[in-house]
Amino acid sequence: MAKSGKSSASRIAVWGILLLLVAGLAGFGSSGLSGNISSIGSVGETPITVQEYQRGLQQEIDFESRRRGTPVSMQTALLEGLDVRVRGRLAATTALTEEARLMGLSVGDAEVLSQLQQVPAFQGPDGAFNRETYEFALERNDVRPTEFEDDLRKTAARQLLQQSVTGGLTLNESYAETLYGFIGERRSFRWAVLDAALLATPNDAPTDAELKAFYEENGTQFETLEVRKISYAWLTPDMLVDEITPNEDELRALYDERSDEFNQPERRIVERLGFADSEAASAAKAAIDAGETSFDDLVTERGLTLEDVDQGEVARNDLDGPIADAVFAMTEPGISAPVETSLGPALYRVNAVLEAQEITFDEVRDDLVAEAAEDQARRAVLDKLTDVEDLLAGGATLEELGTDTDLEFGQIDFSETNQEGIAGYDNFREEAARLNEGDFPEARELSDGGIFAARLDEIVPPALPALADIRDDVVAAWNAAETKRRLTALGDDLKAQLDQGTAMEALGLDGRTETDRGRTEFIEDTPVALLITAFELEKASDTALIPTDDGAILVELLDISAADLAADDAQDFLTQLSQQGSAGLAADVFELYGQAVQARHGLSLDQVAVNAVNASIR
Structure with a gap:
């Protein structure tokens, strides 16, 4: 079982690396800079190529732009050190590539092909690796297969190096059990709000001396803003x-400019799933009609996602004749019969029928x-x-x-x-x-x-108004502070009685019981401090007084239920937590190893090349 899980995790990691490589190529080929600059530096004998740095820097800028919701200029990127962050990351990976080279770590052509076959972007309509699709995807980004496969070999070599350094690193079982024991513990407790209604008498009116003293002690509370x-x-x-x-001419021109928005033909929102041959497509359609499977299941079985088969919103003119006839013959959502296309037979699912729209200028x-x-x-x-x-x-x-x-x-x-x-x-x-x-x-x-x-x-500047000018505000603040003081004193007395075994109801409190509450739960209309305090109490019958903005809360712990480590949910959590902890440990060890490798091989940078790449990005 452990071996299977490890293999699955490794396969997922490889897919992730491949997808990042493919995504990273978008918009970046081998061109873009003039002259003979090919690298911005090196670690040992392994260069940090211009393409790697240019691609990495653009990706970092794009990521920050998406995260902030506003475009990040190259000037901002340089001011904030995004370029330094990218160079540091590239230096670390290049150091590992250099170490792998010196150790003779590499992968063969068979392994490269095996990994390429797992990338959905390189698969044809039948779901299998398609050499033409692969080469076309790289050609669109001005990247040669040899360059891409060289990057893949280096990445795979680094992964082999990482596995050799961190393989077998696992945390002791007590790590996950201790954490789950803390997280999964449940507590039952009773609590009551202490508010002004519990006070037997209203506050006495403050004397002038009391009000003046309160005003002077809490002056910043009443200061005006700058x-x-x-x-x-x-x-x-x-x-x-x-x-x-x-x-009128301007309005007509604007209308014509937005004509596609105002006047749209009948459209369909469709998805397309291709098959190797007509028999497979017909069998799939028959299975769907019989309720033996679904379109979604077929997509998943192929190792694809709904995004992979999504064709978006299409009009009749967007589709070839036979496809358009099949799709637009459907007047409501459903799945078409198999349709022959230039890429082979396919099923089309219509998810929505959008009527034609014509909005006149008037x-x-x-x-x-x-x-x-x-x-x-x-x-x-x-x-x-x-x-x-x-x-x-x-x-x-x-x-x-x-x-x-x-x-x-x-x-x-x-x-x-x-x-x-x-x-x-x-x-x-x-x-x-x-x-x-x-x-x-x-x-x-x-x-x-x-x-x-x-x-x-x-x-x-901020100023403290004269007491006479804000007397009502000061009186209100004094009353709030006095009420809180009296309730705190009352709370101390009630807590003492509760500690002696007197029930909350006998103290005239309207208590509320919480049963088997978890420490991460939310209790409506209560401060976060209530749950935190309930989990800080050490044993049943312990009590605490929690200050609030306008009074206090009295809480009594009733019971502590230890986490059930034998429950199925707990076992799933322990397994996941152990895996995450082991992965974190491995990552920390590998990061330290990478720092040592980089220090051993040394980093050299060509600042002229760095500046040239920076200047090429707008």
């Missing part, structure tokens, strides 16, 4: 849009007017940006911009809580926080296409 008095001039598309009336004219006006307004505003920059550089004041241009002049008392008007724009808020007194205004853009320039006139 206020930055800012003058600004701004112009947004909304300020101009009402003055713009697009002409039907969308009002929307087009609004869209065109907004677009022209944005362009009109941005066209003024250079003029505003020139005026500011020439010494014009913000007040003069408000008088002599389309920009509007305004002033604002800006604080961190102000979200009104121009303060609702993040661009302005960032600029407002950055400004210093004496700075010259600079033209900036707003997120909606507007522009602005701002000047800091004065900073009003």
Whole structure:
């Protein structure tokens, strides 16, 4: 059993490596830089190629762009050290390749072919490895098979090296059992909220002396926020849009530009599953009709995913004649009879039928007017940006911009809580926080296409208002603090009685019981501290008082149930946890080994080549 699991994990790792290699080729071939630069450095005698660095850096930039939801420029990448991160990663893998080379580790052609046959992207319609498909996939990315297979050999060699270093590394069983024993423990407890309703009398009114002392001790609680008095001039598309009336030719051109959106033929959302021959396709369709299997099952049996067979949204003209006839003969979702295609017989599944859509110019004219006006307004505003920059550089004041241009002049008392008007724009808020007194205004853009320039006139620091001006606020805060103090004192008394064996109900508390709660569960309308505290108590009958914002919670532990290590769920968890822990241990050991290898072989970098690659990426 253990051998099978290890083999499966190894096969999955190989697939992952292959898929990363294939994905990494997208958009990167051997061209892109002029001259004879082929590497950016080396570890020992193994080079770090230009293609590896260029591909790795672009992938890192693309990843960061997706993660942040906004494009990351090359300038930003360099400022944030993304290039350094990529070079470090490449240096580590190249060091291992160099070590494998010196050790004579390699794989033969048979193993390379075996691994290539496992990549879905290299398979033909029948699900088998197809040499033409493989070469075409590489050709589209300007990569030669020899280059790709060389990368594959190096990756496989590194994997052999890793297996030789970390193979057999496993954690002691007690590791997983201890963790599960902690995670799987269950507890039962009873708890009650201590609030103002439990107090026999309301708070006494504070004396002037008490109020003054509270005011002085908690002054920061009542301080006003820092206020930055800012003058600004701004112009947004909304300020101009009402003055713009697009002409009929512009509207017609916009309609024609978006014609594919407004006028669409009848469409189908389809998936395609190919077969080696007509007999196999017919047998599959018969099995589906008989309820013996399903389209999804057939896809899975082939080692594919639904993404692999997805054809997307298609119109009749997107498909060849016989295929179009079969697909568009279906007026509701279903699976077609076998269809002969240029790639062999296939079954088509129609997932949705989309009716033809025709929207006339008159039907969308009002929307087009609004869209065109907004677009022209944005362009009109941005066209003024250079003029505003020139005026500011020439010494014009913000007040003069408000008088002599389309920009509007305004002033604002800006604080961190102000979200009104121009303060609702993040661009302005960032600029407002950055400004210093004496700075010259600079033209900036707003997120909606507007522009602005701002000047800091004065900073009003936080201040503590006079007690007489905020007396009601101070009284309210004093009352809240006094209520919490009294409830804490009451809680200490009730806890002492609970420790002596008195039941919560006998103490006049409305207790609530939680049975077999796990430490990662969520109890509605309670602070997180309740569950944490319940699991910190050492034995049944132990109690604790938990402070809250407006009172306290009294909790009593009733029972501790140890994790059931013999349960099926526990065994599955222990197996997974042990595997993950062993994998983590192996990764740590291999990382230390890699650092030692790199230090032994040494890293040399050609900064000229690095700069050339960096300059080639936009």
